[in-house]
Amino acid sequence: MASPGPSPNDIQTHLYKSFLEGRTADVILRVKGCWHALYKLHRVVLIQSGFFQSLFTGAFVESVHKFRASGHNSRADEVEIVFDDPNITRPGAICIARLYGGGPALHISPSLLPSPSNPLTASFPCPPNPSAHPTPTGQHPATPPFLLSLLATAVYLAIPSVAAQALTMILNSVGPYTVMRYLGFAIGCGIGGTEEVEALSEGAVGLETVAEMIKDEDPEEDEEPSKPPPLSPSPAKHEDDAETPDDIAKNLDYMEVKKEDPADISSSSSSSSQEDLPSGAQPDADEGPSYYYGAVSAKVGEACACWLARWGRDMFAYEEKVADGKAAQPAPAPARRRATTVSADVVVPVIWRRGGLEPAWVKALIMSDFLFVSGERERYDLAKGVVEMRRRQLGGEGLDEREEAEWEDMFSQGIFYANMLLEDLMEISNDVSPTTGRPYVPIQVLQAALWSQSVLRHHITARPSQGSSSPPSSPTGQRDKELGITLTTADILRSATAADMDKSYFPIPADSSVRIGDTSALENASMDELFAAPAAEPADPKKVSRLSTSERTFFGLLSSSSQRRPVSACVLQDPTGKARWSRFPPFRFGVEFWDVDELKEKSRLHSQTVWYAGSLFNVYVQVVRKKGVPGVQLGVYLHRQSSVDPVPPRSAPSPLALGLRVAEREREHGSGHNRRISAPSANAGVHASTSLPSIGSPLSRSTTPVSAGSPFSSSSLPGSPGASLATSSSSSSYTNTIPATSAPVAPPQPYRDPRSAISAYFTISCASATGASLTQFTSAPDVFSVSQSWGWKSSSLRTEEYLEVGADQGRRAMGREVSLRATVVLGLV
Known part of the structure; x- marks a missing residue:
């Protein structure tokens, strides 16, 4: 009987040891980017990655296997790979280690993870303390910048298992101290500043010796003058059959890794109104390129948008205390003196304040149906508080014109004053900004709201009562249940005049069940599944489906049905002319x-x-x-x-x-x-x-x-x-x-x-x-x-x-x- 061969575990151990020691390598990767290094690797392992599979099995000179002989020694091929994406850093070598079946386990600090017991993390409002939860020996600390870098690297190299793991850990760690960093990554602003990138200059735990670090001026590059340029087409193939370097991206089109000019993003589509564009969230043109990772970036952005909508009002309460220089104990103990300044170990993250959300994002969040507030009056109070807090931060420097334009639109369009009581409208009409000396809301906006609610009241109270004599299923009975205040798109287009083009309408929705910020089905997902775009319309309203979002809708914040639309948008959205609209806000x-x-x-x-x-x-x-x-x-x-x-x-x-x-x-x-x-x-x-x-x-x-x-x-x-609850006479049983x-x-x-x-x-x-x-x-x-x-x-x-x-x-x-x-x-x- 033949003796048994090595077990799968033995083979994996052998391959990983060869990787760590750089033995029997048949390809050397010369990596240039945030770090310069040589990696001695094995093609048969690398081609598990979509990127390397296209590189080594496609029509590139790097796919031609050969050794360079020097005496009795053989030297593996050398392939140069340039990472011009600064989000790809040295610890990204964990991606390669995973192809060999190894690499360190990732440890994310429990203080970064929200839970049902501590939904804003256990340490809040004190920042996470790494020393309280030291990283176990042999594991690599999964800090937020590292996770974002790992995700960027895994997407670039098309390694779905690593991308899914990094994405899952990111989505599970969205909290007060990570949401702004993650949102910045989602809109193309990278993993952080120079300090964050420099902090990732060391190798991953256990992989420190895998890379042979080289200096920029290393003369070794001159020793091989015959070395072909990276990713050049193979001269052995006919010109008609040769693939260009861009073919790798075509073969991996689901990656959608784009280096973009922020100005191009804002002007890439003419079908959306300028209001829908998150221009304020984009970096300015002189801040450099934007790095976007397609649907993966959108998933991160959705989670951040949902979190901000869920916790935005709560976070403002903390930030307002900080901005006013007030702090106090949460316990209502009468004997304890309230603090008047924020202690050094309390760090409330910057979200609403200047340096946090851009003005366009503030406006979108205030306007969103998903923002958790009790009603429109509280929405207005929150908007006013945020605006005044940011104005005060400017001191005597004057107002920011770009912000003021967003605030004017937010107060005019983003709050449904028609659903407020008359007392609220009167108070708001007298509400004047102490910074500008002007009302927050133009009087004509409040007058239009009062007229709208008066017209709706007339429709409801002035109708003849016929419902009692009409069967519910009869046409007359149905008309009694409806007020007759809706119009179809065809009706709007037919009756619209030039003066009506500025009127806004609210859509009447259809049945649907959608999910934003989905975290399911990431385990064992392929790259195609990670990048799968949801259908524009739910296939089955009786089942929950993913909502299609993008940065233009602020990752879903403005995807909801109640957002007002001008006449032109109504026509574009409904070519059939059958959709129903209302002039009255919900x-x-x-x-x-x-x-x-x-x-x-x-x-x-x-x-x-x-x-x-x-x-x-x-x-x-x-x-x-x-x-x-x-x-x-x-x-x-x-x-x-x-x-x-x-x-x-x-x-x-x-x-x-x-x-x-x-x-x-x-x-x-x-x-x-x-x-x-x-x-x-x-x-x-x-x-x-x-x-x-x-x-x-x-x-x-x-x-x-x-x-x-x-x-x-x-x-x-x-x-x-x-x-x-507010009374002190509550019984103990209650x-x-x-x-x-x-x-x-x-x-x-x-x-x-x-x-x-x-x-x-x-x-x-x-x-x-x-x-x-x-x-x-x-x-x-x-x-x-x-x-x-x-x-x-x-x-x-x-x-x-x-x-x-x-x-x-x-x-x-x-x-x-x-x-x-x-x-x-x-x-x-």
């Missing part, structure tokens, strides 16, 4: 649910109740268990609240949980030092949110039956009898109840819609646990009777992050902060 508001993991089956947890266009609405979540299907589903529903039934109590953070969390943080950081600035209020608290469905996961759209009585009961809402609720508050109702059934479209966008992705559920116009709900339920909305720790396995720690945040867009037709 109503936008944010909702938050705490401790969803503690919600019992079939119980409901409600948001605050809002008033819009004569009706009351709220959102609730509910746990449902399907027969014959393991696990449970979490449903999220928009509910038309009866104006005569009691308003349900809204979800609120548990005072006990918040107190335990504060105590835990004091133990971690020390209660005797003014280390931390004051956290936002409970309503703006720092909390995690539930997981989201993966791409392609099935969804179930459902409605709740119309009930004659109240749509909720105290038995299904454990905390409903409690008093307001404060110990999870999920907690606050006392119901009915919003002001300027008027009521007399119709028993209305037709409305809506969108619910749910943020992920740490904010780096979101899922948007959109419903075309549907009928809402009084006390009726429409929404979605999916088992993927409720995963091990929450549900797997239940009554059978023990309750979670009381100090953990858990919440689900969502933004809602609602409009009538």
